[in-house]
Amino acid sequence: MVTETVENYLKAVETLSRQGEVGVARLAQELRLTKGTVTSMVQRLARRGLLRAPRYGSVSLTPLGRRKALDVLRRHRIIECFLVRYIGLDWTEVHVEAERLEHALSPRVLNRLDALLGHPSRDPHGDPIPTARGHLRVAKDVPLDRLATGARARIERVMHQSPRFLRTAASCGLLPGAAVVVMQSASGASGVQLRIGRRAPVRVGRSIAQRVMAVEVEQPRLRRRASRAARATDRKVGVA
Amino acid sequence: MVTETVENYLKAVETLSRQGEVGVARLAQELRLTKGTVTSMVQRLARRGLLRAPRYGSVSLTPLGRRKALDVLRRHRIIECFLVRYIGLDWTEVHVEAERLEHALSPRVLNRLDALLGHPSRDPHGDPIPTARGHLRVAKDVPLDRLATGARARIERVMHQSPRFLRTAASCGLLPGAAVVVMQSASGASGVQLRIGRRAPVRVGRSIAQRVMAVEVEQPRLRRRASRAARATDRKVGVA
DNA sequence: TCAGTAAGTTTGACGAGTCAAACTTTGGGG
């Protein structure tokens, strides 16, 4: 039986592994546990065939483990969509709620929810939702601080789940779907200067710019409508 | 911290205590655990001030324990309403789903859900929903096998959660809100003969009649509209 | 009245999940 705890470990390995090696220390930090605890748990999961855990090496998911991790991730993100759309929660707060509900949702209910939402492909933060068959689309977006001066781009996702961070991002219009123009690209520690939508240009610090992902837009002068999701969120957050 | 396990114990004590003494054996049966396990758990909960557990006596809830039990029950029943109304699950199946979700719902989400549903006072089985302040209305309904011949009544609730049982009840029209006339009252083991709605009279066995609760209707000839809940359920179950 | 049975308790054991603290390995800077 896969407990809530096990699901959380697997999900953590999956998400951390998208940004480099997954060490015990990193996992321990993510899960807010001690290193010793993580070492022993990781060894047990390896014995169960869910992880590979070479001694002193980087932890990785087996196909089975990955499958289960993506199942959890799918539940998590579909729940987030649902909480925003039907329950009326703010996108800055849904993460914690989903963190608990993701373990209590039967396949039945999940499927109904998915259908009710029209089979969404992204959650409110712009993160892709794994398919029911366990496939996760790889995003080819880039953090704002890698964009060159003059680039035009569309915000794809806002990484990092803390409400503090998300509120800050939202307050300057950095929401999935928003259009941005880079007035002055990031250099040193000074951050990046942006025009977001039709707002006055603002300077965005490195720590934020690193965590907001965007894709460059090819046809900049062609006026595009913001996506439905972006407009809905705008209303919710009170963006003009 | 109140774990899922503890919540289940408290809820079980609360519901069982409405039908007599709550002994360890009865609790063990309800929770599908051994007597020994229940004894020790019940003693721990007593130490925590949630239960009273006199040696060899009947278990009961302290005010604190009762409060927590009713909170869980409230969550359970609101979730059931939600699953029927928004997710489209059948009333015969919502119980198991709610059994897991009831432990994962934050007060925030619960309140939104409650509002979304228009603050329902009963769940799909007709069971009353405790208020947010922890008050549970006492029902003065009576099982079908206590009704006299000629009595006219309205079904209030169908006790017992097994899908098998609920499907059987539904198949002969015994749903909350349905109108019944007692053609022949229960006697011996023979069950009761009923006219349910406008259907042809049927004989309902004791085991069923004992678990379907009804209230006598004063003005039998005054044609009353079925409650909204009853009609919704009728559609779902395919009742004419 | 008292024997048999149902109800309740105790005991000893276990797996999951966790921590603190001591210990070992690894890898990069001097």
Place this chain on the structure above:
DNA sequence: CCCCAAAGTTTGACTCGTCAAACTTACTGA
């Protein structure tokens, strides 16, 4: 090349929730 801090592991202990099996108490009905 070597040292040492960071990363990883081990050890010993603890709580929670559970079981099986032996034991004790209470009640019922003959």
